[in-house]
Amino acid sequence: MSRLVTLVALLDDLLLFVSPAVLACVLYAFGLIPLWTAAVISAPFIVLAVYVGVKVFKEGPRGFAYVGGRGVAVEDLRPSGVVKIGGEYWRAICRDCAVGAGECVVVEEVKDGVAYVRPCR
Structure with a gap:
């Protein structure tokens, strides 16, 4: 996910x-509720906003953590199919190769939600 998309999601x-x-x-400023009520209402939402902001910027892009990792082909990759990497199923493409179901694959690149793999050696 690009930083711009991350920033837009965070702002939302x-x-x-x-x-x-x-x-x-605003309700406190107009004298409609006391200060303690405004603080009790505001605190959980502000804490949640800070938590989400910290979590979004600390967490790296998910797909890049799998580059160099190994997985198993769930179906034949001739050249595309499904692989299981780290307990998750990914759409995968095997460039210039063919991998049978159940064979080991290594992730070379993750781009646009697709894992580009090669057979294990």
């Missing part, structure tokens, strides 16, 4: 999480 989540907190502060 922050807007959803922080909106109730902003609304509570």
